[in-house]
Amino acid sequence: MEKSTGVKFVFKHPPLATSAAQDQFNLMIASRQLTDIIEWGWDGYPGGPEKAIIDKVIVPLNDYIPKYAPNLKRLLDKNPQIKRMVSSISGKIYGFPALKETPIDAYYGPQVRRDWLEKLKIAPPETVDEWYKMLKAFKTRDPNGNGKADERPFSMLRGAANPRAVFDYCSFLVGAWGIKTDFFQVNGRVKYGAIEPQFKEFMNTLAKWWKDGLIDPDILTMNQQTIQANVLSDKIGAYLGIISGHMGAFLAAKKGTDFDLIGVKYPVLKKGEIARIGQNEYPFTGRAAAITTSCKNIEAACRALDWAYSKDGYMAFNFGVKGKSYMIKNGRPIYTDEILYNPQGLGPKQALAKYALIYGPFVQSREYTLQINLQLTQQKEASKNWGMVKNDIALGPVSLFLTPEETKEIANIMNTINTYYDEMFLKMMTGKYNNYDAFVKTLKKMKIEEAIKIYQNAYNRYMQRK
Numbered sequence: 001m002e003k004s005t006g007v008k009f010v011f012k013h014p015p016l017a018t019s020a021a022q023d024q025f026n027l028m029i030a031s032r033q034l035t036d037i038i039e040w041g042w043d044g045y046p047g048g049p050e051k052a053i054i055d056k057v058i059v060p061l062n063d064y065i066p067k068y069a070p071n072l073k074r075l076l077d078k079n080p081q082i083k084r085m086v087s088s089i090s091g092k093i094y095g096f097p098a099l100k101e102t103p104i105d106a107y108y109g110p111q112v113r114r115d116w117l118e119k120l121k122i123a124p125p126e127t128v129d130e131w132y133k134m135l136k137a138f139k140t141r142d143p144n145g146n147g148k149a150d151e152r153p154f155s156m157l158r159g160a161a162n163p164r165a166v167f168d169y170c171s172f173l174v175g176a177w178g179i180k181t182d183f184f185q186v187n188g189r190v191k192y193g194a195i196e197p198q199f200k201e202f203m204n205t206l207a208k209w210w211k212d213g214l215i216d217p218d219i220l221t222m223n224q225q226t227i228q229a230n231v232l233s234d235k236i237g238a239y240l241g242i243i244s245g246h247m248g249a250f251l252a253a254k255k256g257t258d259f260d261l262i263g264v265k266y267p268v269l270k271k272g273e274i275a276r277i278g279q280n281e282y283p284f285t286g287r288a289a290a291i292t293t294s295c296k297n298i299e300a301a302c303r304a305l306d307w308a309y310s311k312d313g314y315m316a317f318n319f320g321v322k323g324k325s326y327m328i329k330n331g332r333p334i335y336t337d338e339i340l341y342n343p344q345g346l347g348p349k350q351a352l353a354k355y356a357l358i359y360g361p362f363v364q365s366r367e368y369t370l371q372i373n374l375q376l377t378q379q380k381e382a383s384k385n386w387g388m389v390k391n392d393i394a395l396g397p398v399s400l401f402l403t404p405e406e407t408k409e410i411a412n413i414m415n416t417i418n419t420y421y422d423e424m425f426l427k428m429m430t431g432k433y434n435n436y437d438a439f440v441k442t443l444k445k446m447k448i449e450e451a452i453k454i455y456q457n458a459y460n461r462y463m464q465r466k
Contacts, residue, residue: 004312007304029057036295037305039361041286042094043397046411047404049095049290050088054404058290059298060092068302071309072096075363084465085284089401091465095288096305096361100281105369106386107243108158108170108279110267114260114378116143116237124264128176128205131267135214138237150235154209155216155227157241163219164425172240174202175277175389176268181425183455184277184393188463190456192448194421200436203428210430220426234259243382244349244373251376263382266389278389282397289361308362318365320355335371348372398458401465406454413451417443 002008012035014024028034034057042049042058052058065073076083076093086097117124117134120141125131135153137143144151156166167174167181174181177198184191193199209215216236218226230236231250241247247261266275291301307313319326319333326333335352342351349372352358358368374380402410420442427433 001304001307001313001316005304005307007300009304032294034292034294036297036301037289037291039098039287039289042288042290043286043399047407048088048400048402050090050092051404051407052290053088053092053094056293058094058292059295060088060094061096061291061302062091062093064291064298064302065093068299069096069306069309071306071313075099075309079283082283084462085282085397085400086288087400087465089403089461095290096308098285098287098359098361099283099363100285101363101366102283103366104281104283105366105374105383106279106281107369107373107383109240109243109382109386110172110238110264111241111247111261111382112238112264113138113143113236114262115258117262119143119145124262125267126265127271128173128267128269131173132205132209132214135209135238136212139212139214143237144234146234151237152216152218152230152235153214153237155230155236155239156219156222157224157227157231157239157246158222162222162422162426163429164422166240170240170279171266171275171277173205173267174199175266175275177202178276178393180277180393183395183452185395185459186393188459190395190452190459192443192452195440195443195448203425203436206429207431207434215429220430243379247379247382248373248376249347251378261378261382263378263385265385275389276393277391278386280391280394284397285359286397286400287361305361308360313362314365317357317360317362318368320352325352325355333365333367340371340375348375395455395459396462398455398462401458401461402454406458410451410454413447417446417448417451420446 014020025040028038038058042052045052047054049058053060061069065076076086082097082099083093086095087093112124112134116138120137120143122134122137125134138151138153142149142151156163158166158169164181166172171180174193179191179193179196179198179202181193181199184193206215216227216230218230227236227239231239232253243263247263250259251261266278268275289305291298295301308317315333319335322328324336325339326335328334335348339348339351342348349358352372358364374383424433424439428439433439
């Protein structure tokens with residue numbers, strides 16, 4: 001990048017822990033000791049990217065991109081949907097975006113022990129009822145064959161703070177009722193899943209699973225290490241997890257044994273239906289490299305960042321060094337054995353990180369997903385099955401279209417609601433609370449309907465933006 005652009009970079013970054021990054025970011029903003037460029041999820045800035053521009057933290061790029069960023073300009077002109085996503089509420093482009101090449105392959109969803117299904121002669125579940133019957137069989141029919149009733153039929157694996165956050169992310173199970181656990185839309189009308197009548201049926205289903213001992217108790221703390229250890233020790237029959245870090249890692253660790261996994265479709269109520277929503281991703285990840293008001297040479301910063309969207313930048317950031325981390329075969333860049341089957345025992349992502357950026361302000365190639373995340377037959381099958389969803393009720397990245405005032409109001413409302421909702425979700429799931437009407441009434445007292453109106457306004461702006 002430096003050789004091609006003639007710009008020298010000095011990188012500054014905090015420890016990888018999320019809290020450390022947030023603390024350093026807050027300190028930098030408060031002290032106004034800004035680096036020339038800050039790569040960040042700007043929807044997380046108090047008031048959003050629009051407020052970051054108003055606060056004179058970052059520079060709007062609309063006048064600079066046509067002059068100094070021809071590669072990004074070309075990309076945005078060809079993809080108005082992406083341009084809409086990377087612009088603030090007033091239409092200001094606030095950064096060089098981290099993008100994903102479309103179509104975006106699903107990489108998170110329900111994974112089931114295929115060998116257990118075969119042993120018990122059970123077909124992969126498609127409906128909510130079939131899920132219950134499968135989990136009940138895992139609980140009662142000793143699929144791990146050790147003569148002990150130690151199976152934990154259903155669990156969750158993701159770095160989320162609590163179970164509700166997992167359902168918020170991928171809408172497993174709840175999507176069968178045509179809703180999400182949080183905000184969604186139907187025909188342009190914004191809704192909140194927890195106050196929809198179908199939510200009660202979803203929670204009753206979870207409560208039944210819990211009562212019958214089908215849910216792993218470790219999800220109450222989301223103890224990832226313990227849950228992963230139980231997967232590898234043949235105690236967990238089904239879980240929600242990532243296609244590479246979980247499915248790929250588990251299959252590699254258990255290679256040479258009967259252990260096998262299948263990524264099954266998101267469940268529906270009636271056989272033959274398609275789930276309304278599953279994991280839902282957008283080309284713009286929300287992260288962008290913004291140029292700050294401290295930058296003395298905005299032209300040089302733009303030209304350097306724009307290189308990432310050129311053909312050379314695309315190849316370098318996605319594939320690394322030709323002959324070392326990738327080769328060209330039949331016109332297609334293919335990762336080398338050093339990356340895919342690293343002799344030092346590094347995983348593909350770790351091995352590639354020595355040569356390529358992998359993720360950041362450029363267009364992440366679909367080849368990365370196909371070759372790194374979907375190496376195994378099981379992974380290809382899983383991604384295909386998880387992609388069989390409509391995703392027609394997704395709200396879209398509307399948080400980027402909130403005004404600074406709305407962003408502040410939403411934060412005030414939802415911080416209170418989320419604390420209450422997290423607590424009550426666990427109580428309802430574990431059968432300690434079942435007064436759904438009172439739960440909804442409390443959410444309304446906490447102004448959930450005002451939050452819906454705010455998101456409705458943001459959604460309308462999002463859909464109207466050209």
